[in-house]
Amino acid sequence: MSRKKENPIDRRFRELMAREEHALIGYIVAGYPDEHVSVDVAQAMIDGGVDILEIGIPFSDPIADGPTIQRASYTALSKGITPNKALEIARSIRGTSDVPLVTMTYYNIVYRAGIERFVSMAKDHGIDGLIVPDLTYDEADDAIRASHIHDMDLIFLVAPNTSDERLNRVANVSKGFLYLVSVYGTTGERDKFYDYTLDAIRRVKGLIMGRVPLAVGFGISRKEHARVMMDAGADAIVVGSAFINIIEKSKDGKESMLIGIRQLAYELKQATRRFA
Amino acid sequence: MRLKHYPIDGKFGRFGGRYVPETLIPALEELEKAYMDAREDKDFRRELDYYLKHYAGRPTQLYHAKNLSNAMGGASIYLKREDLLHGGAHKINNTIGQALLAKRMGKERVIAETGAGQHGVATAMACAALGLRCEIYMGAKDAERQRLNVFRMELLGAKVNRVDSGSQTLKDAINEALRDWITNVQNTYYLLGSVVGPHPYPMMVRDFQSIIGKEIRKQCMNILGNMPDAIVACVGGGSNAMGTFYEFLDSKVDLYGVEAGGHGLASNEHSATLCAGSEGVLHGMLTYLLQDEYGQIMDTHSIAAGLDYPGVGPEHAYLKSIDRVKYVSATDDEAIDAFMSLAKHEGIIPALEPAHALAYTMKIAREYGKDASIVVTVSGRGDKDVDVVQRYLAERSSTQ
Numbered sequence: 001m002s003r004k005k006e007n008p009i010d011r012r013f014r015e016l017m018a019r020e021e022h023a024l025i026g027y028i029v030a031g032y033p034d035e036h037v038s039v040d041v042a043q044a045m046i047d048g049g050v051d052i053l054e055i056g057i058p059f060s061d062p063i064a065d066g067p068t069i070q071r072a073s074y075t076a077l078s079k080g081i082t083p084n085k086a087l088e089i090a091r092s093i094r095g096t097s098d099v100p101l102v103t104m105t106y107y108n109i110v111y112r113a114g115i116e117r118f119v120s121m122a123k124d125h126g127i128d129g130l131i132v133p134d135l136t137y138d139e140a141d142d143a144i145r146a147s148h149i150h151d152m153d154l155i156f157l158v159a160p161n162t163s164d165e166r167l168n169r170v171a172n173v174s175k176g177f178l179y180l181v182s183v184y185g186t187t188g189e190r191d192k193f194y195d196y197t198l199d200a201i202r203r204v205k206g207l208i209m210g211r212v213p214l215a216v217g218f219g220i221s222r223k224e225h226a227r228v229m230m231d232a233g234a235d236a237i238v239v240g241s242a243f244i245n246i247i248e249k250s251k252d253g254k255e256s257m258l259i260g261i262r263q264l265a266y267e268l269k270q271a272t273r274r275f276a
Numbered sequence: 277m278r279l280k281h282y283p284i285d286g287k288f289g290r291f292g293g294r295y296v297p298e299t300l301i302p303a304l305e306e307l308e309k310a311y312m313d314a315r316e317d318k319d320f321r322r323e324l325d326y327y328l329k330h331y332a333g334r335p336t337q338l339y340h341a342k343n344l345s346n347a348m349g350g351a352s353i354y355l356k357r358e359d360l361l362h363g364g365a366h367k368i369n370n371t372i373g374q375a376l377l378a379k380r381m382g383k384e385r386v387i388a389e390t391g392a393g394q395h396g397v398a399t400a401m402a403c404a405a406l407g408l409r410c411e412i413y414m415g416a417k418d419a420e421r422q423r424l425n426v427f428r429m430e431l432l433g434a435k436v437n438r439v440d441s442g443s444q445t446l447k448d449a450i451n452e453a454l455r456d457w458i459t460n461v462q463n464t465y466y467l468l469g470s471v472v473g474p475h476p477y478p479m480m481v482r483d484f485q486s487i488i489g490k491e492i493r494k495q496c497m498n499i500l501g502n503m504p505d506a507i508v509a510c511v512g513g514g515s516n517a518m519g520t521f522y523e524f525l526d527s528k529v530d531l532y533g534v535e536a537g538g539h540g541l542a543s544n545e546h547s548a549t550l551c552a553g554s555e556g557v558l559h560g561m562l563t564y565l566l567q568d569e570y571g572q573i574m575d576t577h578s579i580a581a582g583l584d585y586p587g588v589g590p591e592h593a594y595l596k597s598i599d600r601v602k603y604v605s606a607t608d609d610e611a612i613d614a615f616m617s618l619a620k621h622e623g624i625i626p627a628l629e630p631a632h633a634l635a636y637t638m639k640i641a642r643e644y645g646k647d648a649s650i651v652v653t654v655s656g657r658g659d660k661d662v663d664v665v666q667r668y669l670a671e672r673s674s675t676q
Contacts, residue, residue: 060572061447061558063454064297070441082570107295108557112571134295134557159299161461181299185459
């Protein structure tokens with residue numbers, strides 16, 4: 001199915017490829033550390049060089065997330081964040097930046113709002129793509145239909161144990177990019193990765209044959225890891241918990257925290273430039 | 277379409293399904309295939325029958341509670357005595373079945389969630405009997421409230437992991453067990469304790485529990501020469517109720533599922549998911565949930581820890597949607613009164629969970645009349661609840 005106009009995520013990947021760069025996708029938890037500062041955090045990531053921003057809408061029971069994002073979600077919820085307020089955060093970022101925005105949330109948040117209503121509302125607030133970690137290809141007919149109507153990129157996830165046959169089917173429906181979960185496990189920084197991660201990247205990259213860009217996420221926090229994954233075939237890397245850890249551990253006030261965010265984004269972005 | 281044929285493609289009408297991270301899809305497919313194979317395998321069924329009979333203590337009796345029936349002045353009330361099973365609850369029917377399946381699949385490690393500890397204990401027992409390594413996830417709050425059950429699981433050789441996230445109760449224990457499964461998916465078997473979760477769990481747990489209803493039917497034919505007029509069971513996640521109802525779904529018997537009304541449905545402090553909840557997706561299934569307007573899962577309350585869960589099995593959601601089962605609720609107070617009535621009239625101390633089912637049975641016994649018979653499943657014994665009831669009664673008398 002061809003699009004009337006190029007979606008911002010596709011355009012971003014096309015521009016990056018022309019410059020022989022890979023994409024850095026940065027993740028924030030909307031409402032963490034609070035509603036206002038999460039906008040500053042997003043801006044700091046963008047200033048540091050993030051190519052695509054992923055905005056997590058907190059859910060009370062985030063089964064794909066490790067302790068760091070669980071704690072951040074819990075804090076954000078206890079400070080009163082709602083899906084509507086999270087989308088307002090997206091809108092204010094959209095007001096100052098043209099970086100493509102993707103939202104990540106669990107299916108119950110989408111289902112409760114009404115699938116089509118949620119997608120349409122997200123689009124109105126400047127969201128270009130949607131990631132739902134507990135919505136698989138098999139249950140996604142309604143979400144695919146709604147996303148198509150509203151020109152939203154519905155981004156699917158695959159894992160190291162996803163079969164070739166299933167990968168093929170998922171690659172056919174995933175828009176914007178395909179999200180490979182790098183590890184067996186939940187989100188959260190890791191000291192090391194095993195060979196199976198790189199094997200999975202190579203296998204998925206070979207199978208999708210350029211249909212859609214390949215993003216790899218979960219556990220990546222260091223530029224060395226990012227490099228190896230991009231060398232294996234990742235078109236983008238997603239970093240979340242490493243940023244949230246900076247916020248969580250900051251003791252010297254907001255400004256120095258934002259500097260830390262900006263520096264990490266910058267450092268990771270440098271790693272995505274092949275000839276840097 | 278016969279109701280017993282559900283699920284179809286993993287769904288009960290629109291309910292059920294598989295809403296999980298992609299990493300779990302191959303594991304669920306493997307589990308479904310292994311279970312379907314085992315279900316058709318005579319050797320597997322023979323081994324399961326052996327353990328149910330010689331280890332768990334099946335069949336359980338169907339006991340005519342004459343004194344209680346007379347005191348209510350209505351229908352004859354029959355008790356399905358799941359409280360007499362090894363471990364003191366129906367949970368063992370499922371844990372033995374799944375532990376045998378885990379062994380058959382060559383899984384070396386079993387994980388499970390537990391609320392008050394009943395399923396954790398039943399899992400630890402089954403794993404000890406079958407020589408499987410076992411880890412139990414339990415909310416930190418629950419572990420504190422049920423310290424003896426933690427020790428009991430440890431005595432049985434299980435490792436108990438306390439869960440500090442979220443509300444630190446059953447739903448968080450399920451979240452953490454799912455996270456563990458995602459992490460250790462290659463060598464780990466997740467032994468879910470109720471008719472909840474992604475397909476095939478709601479079907480598989482129901483099948484293992486359906487022995488309850490099969491025995492009731494046979495026993496009713498022997499004792500009454502007929503089917504009962506009504507059957508009542510309590511519903512938290514809904515495994516004893518589903519196991520009780522399944523055999524009767526395509527019959528004309530009236531079926532009642534009794535949820536935990538807590539402090540009353542108007543109070544917002546209850547666990548009556550089907551009576552007062554709305555549709556949503558949690559723990560891999562589309563079902564009824566107690567949630568806020570944005571889809572955040574709410575804290576629940578019941579005096580019976582085993583009913584204290586914000587979701588419910590998807591087959592119950594379906595049976596409600598087609599009006600086959602009537603879902604009602606009983607409050608903490610009503611459950612306590614029923615608990616005391618059964619103790620006084622029959623010398624049987626039920627768990628607080630089935631005390632909810634008894635409370636409703638006592639309410640409808642007179643309406644049904646003297647010629648009718650009602651079966652109520654006593655899913656567990658009440659030893660675990662004696663101190664809770666003692667404290668409750670002390671508080672109630674001091675506020676009156």
